[in-house]
Amino acid sequence: MSKDGSISASVIKRLPRYYRFLGELQKEGLERISSRELSERMKLTASQIRQDLNCFGGFGQQGYGYHVDELRMEIGKILGVDKHFKTILIGAGNLGKAIATHINFETRGCNLIGIFDINPKLTGEVVGNIPIRHTNDIESFCEANSPVVAVLCIPKANTQAIADQLVNLGLKAFWNFSHYDLSIDYENIVVENVHLGDSLLTLTYATNIITSTDTDNSEEIE
Amino acid sequence: MSKDGSISASVIKRLPRYYRFLGELQKEGLERISSRELSERMKLTASQIRQDLNCFGGFGQQGYGYHVDELRMEIGKILGVDKHFKTILIGAGNLGKAIATHINFETRGCNLIGIFDINPKLTGEVVGNIPIRHTNDIESFCEANSPVVAVLCIPKANTQAIADQLVNLGLKAFWNFSHYDLSIDYENIVVENVHLGDSLLTLTYATNIITSTDTDNSEEIE
16 A cells, blocks of 8 residues: 555556546446456456556455455545645636536546636636636635646647746646646646647547558458 | 658657647747757657657758758648548537537548537537537438548447447547547547546646645745
């Protein structure tokens, strides 16, 4: 059972996915699962799973498998799903609104408490029970509420300036959807960049490869 | 200059990011850039960049650097940005609408030509110049238009059934935003899963680590 950060980065990277799959098993009412069954669902090898989950102590028992609830709870604790990090979202355009309403922040350790946009026409509009505030109010809001996490759904040109402002206001973590590569130019600040455009380009590349192959083989296929 | 798929997977993975950065340089009006300058912008080592870009032939010249336009064009060709893959989007909820309006498909090799939703109340509503059609019309639409790429913004429970239907209708590539891990159970089908919830959990974990560290050191910081 490791609580001192000694879990390897590659295991950490897979934890959200384990957590998600274990949640599905819970919903199905499963109490336990073998590493073999879990490996089939997750398309990982059973030995990979055993190796990963060994980091978290004695949840896998010979002949019993993993106790779904306990294992999920332990992984959740490591991820920090019980943390209630106060979270604000900047940029209430289509994407910002979709993120605010589509993502369940609460079950992922974050409480969305404020939404901001520079467009005064949006001020007061309610998105997922939260009224949109003008970006001019970010400073007073942060001083009063001390949010930790910021979701950035703003145009590229504004990202660095807003991030600088938010760091000065005490924010520690950025979930960045802007096209700007927010880099960790600050100490003790964490950034998770989500580049949806890059993701689509990766798919386009793979599609290009697979459809070119299809054409090459077209005469062999019925 | 490699056109036979001999570029390594790790280089491929970085190509969308190179393409994006080179696009920014173009917008700034830069004609050429040294590997050192590019490395500073991209937070990669200059030798990493030289090694990556050597795959694409003689664009880097000693004492000159990289020709921005040519290099970007070459990378774009490899990625397939000129392919115009016909693309449909299924699920016009908040997220689907945001993806349809926020993402520039055209510059990434995909032409969004159809949007579908199971909710008849949405039928006819226009999103980014495209009228929403009912999911009942997917089959006839695909037979008439032969789309290649599908963007899935639908609930988990429906994902596998819709994906099966679309594969039977000839679609080859899936950009999957549902919470369901669409796996490649099919031959010659490519999938890019986007798990925004996992991304947020990764940030939560990092935030948890960094804020715990902050607390430990709180007495040392002014």
